[in-house]
Amino acid sequence: MVDKVPFDDDVLTADAPEEEGARPDDRIDDERHDHENRLKPEYIRSVREALEEGDNNAVYDLVEPLHAADVADLLELLDRDERAPLAAAITDQMTFEVVAELNDHVREDMMEALPPEAVALIVEQLETDDAVQLIEDLDEGDQRAILAEVEAEDRAAIESALAYPEETAGRLMNRHVVAVPEHMNVGNLIDYLRSEADLAHEFYEVFVVDERHHPVGTCALSWILTTPRNISLTDVMKRDQTLIPVDTDQEEVALMFQKYDLISAAVVDDTGRLVGQMTVDDVVHIISEEAGEDVLLLSGAGDGDINEPIREAYGSRVRWLIANLGTAVVGSAIIAFFGAAIEKLVALAVLMPIVASIGGNAGTQTMAVAVRAIATNQLTRANTWRIVGRELRVALLNGATIAVLIGIATGLLFAPQLGVVIAVAMVINIIIAGMAGVLVPVIFERLNQDPAVASSVFVTMITDSMGFLAFLGLAVASGLVSM
Incomplete structure (x- = not known):
């Protein structure tokens, strides 16, 4: 202190x-x-x-x-x-x-x-x-x-x-709401709003509740101001409303506001009683926070805040660097297995980083799309395999394009047979990268883990190791070099 x-x-x-x-x-x-x-x-x-x-x-x-x-x-x-x-x-x-x-x-x-x-x-x-x-x-x-x-x-x-719990509607909601009984008419409501000294500082709609304090409808302020005084609230209120349970995660709250174009929404407890409200200004903050959080989690940078204490920044980053070190050993083991072949054909060592780099970038692209789709509920159990099929087709097109370019360049600089080998390896690695970029985040999401947290580590491991294995394995299998 x-x-x-x-x-x-x-x-x-x-x-x-x-x-x-x-x-x-x-x-x-x-x-x-x-x-x-x-x-x-x-x-x-x-x-x-x-x-x-x-x-x-x-x-x-x-x-x-x-x-x-x-x-x-x-x-x-x-x-x-x-x-x-x-x-x-x-x-x-x-x-x-x-x-x-x-x-x-x-x-x-x-x-x-x-x-x-x-x-x-x-x-x-x-x-x-x-x-x-x-x-x-x-x-x-x-x-x-x-x-x-x-x-x-x-x-x-x-x-x-x-x-x-943190980051739930119950923690984030504003408990100061304007709620009135359903027996009121518009004139009663206007008189109440003008005479009540302890109203919420800002509100966009009035919640109408029954005798159990359950929300039964809402009245927008514009309706209240433009409706004759003698009209009952039950005749003018909107009965269809989006109710947010107190234990709803803030990401789900933001998606509700986006999907249903909400300005404010009632928060209810386990019994259905009105206990607070979420407003659009809260949701704008949530969207900004979640977007930045996911980007930083994908990079393993923790909070990514320049004001974060050095010890906390070190702790949040170093664990993912250690994880990366462990996954890099897998790629190194594959290279060591083909060490004799690499010694006989130095061109393999020259070209290996290209295969791994392109595969890694392709995997990162697909993973970023998948994580965002999961976060916005665009990728669900209902359409997982359709999305996988889509990304597979994109990977095939990308792989074919890159394979032609790298194959021709390698054939001209080294040997035609090596050009064919690296072209085929490139197609294989980009396809694997596309599949991993979708399936790894999906698997984490199915395990109730944040797909943004560790996906990048595993996708990088898969693309690097499979890229090395495909390229070096094809070089040996084609007879280009022996072990």
Whole structure:
């Protein structure tokens, strides 16, 4: 735990006033921002110098005109040991808007640096889903200390959310929803919305519930505003709705929103009671997060976050490098088996990397397509073999094209018979690569494992080893060289 930053109760809750020049569309190529609206290196350097001199007044004057998103950028651009002193110097600017904009790793550092009562005040200004995201990665002891400072109602909502697994609708949903009984008419509803002081900050539709608090329909705000007051909600509400169980994975939630063109959707518990809602702004964040996560998992780069602690980055990457080392031994064993043949015809050693490289690229292409198709529900049990057949045809076309090019070049540079051997080996390897690129992710998905996590390791092993085996085996079988 890092040292706690001094905290001022009176100023943290007040939003720092934004100057006219602090609007995002006005902050282009000024003394703080370049023409791409990024903080200038010389500006960051001036903040660093003021921090090193311990001149908090100068630091405050430099940072005060910034927008909340820019303050977050500044914190992320500074070194880890510089962030706590900056937060101490600009206490009243460390509002929930700034915290919400921070990178996950930086936000975790800042939450540990601030005292529990400061974090509690920030938490109370956030919607439940944002508050949960703020504290879910903190140590259990820090969570307890922060929640002890939060009002009982907010604390109960946050603790309820933390009880659900990560990346599920129950963890991510906003519990502050607008729900009304079905006996209301439009006029009653409008009067309620105008008089109720504790409404959700943002909502796009009103949920209509029965006496058991089960959602029976929804009313879009546009319908409410354009319908006569005396019309019953049951006559104007939309009865067909997409209900999201609390244990639904966030990827499935995103797919529901995409498939059914949703703006918001009700989240229900095991008994069918309305317990929260998911909105499109949450889903945009999920889609962005999942897309980046899958790309990084395919490369074995872990979180891929430049703010990730070195130890965590090392741990997440090195295990896949070790796995790659193990799979590379398989290819090396095949090469060693044909060692005598390679010694007699050096051209084999020259051409082997080409076969492995092309096969590996072909496998990676197919694997990327398959992983994305699985993630978007385009590749399912119902159409697996159709997709395999499609990729097989694509592999045949690719293999034939590459085989002609490499065969002619090899025949001219070395010998016609060697050109034929490498051409046939290339077709075989690209076909195997295409099959592996589809089947490996499918197998992982059938085993309830994330196909993006380890597919690349196994696809690379298959394409390399089968490429070597096909090329060297054909060279020996054709009589081009003996072992």
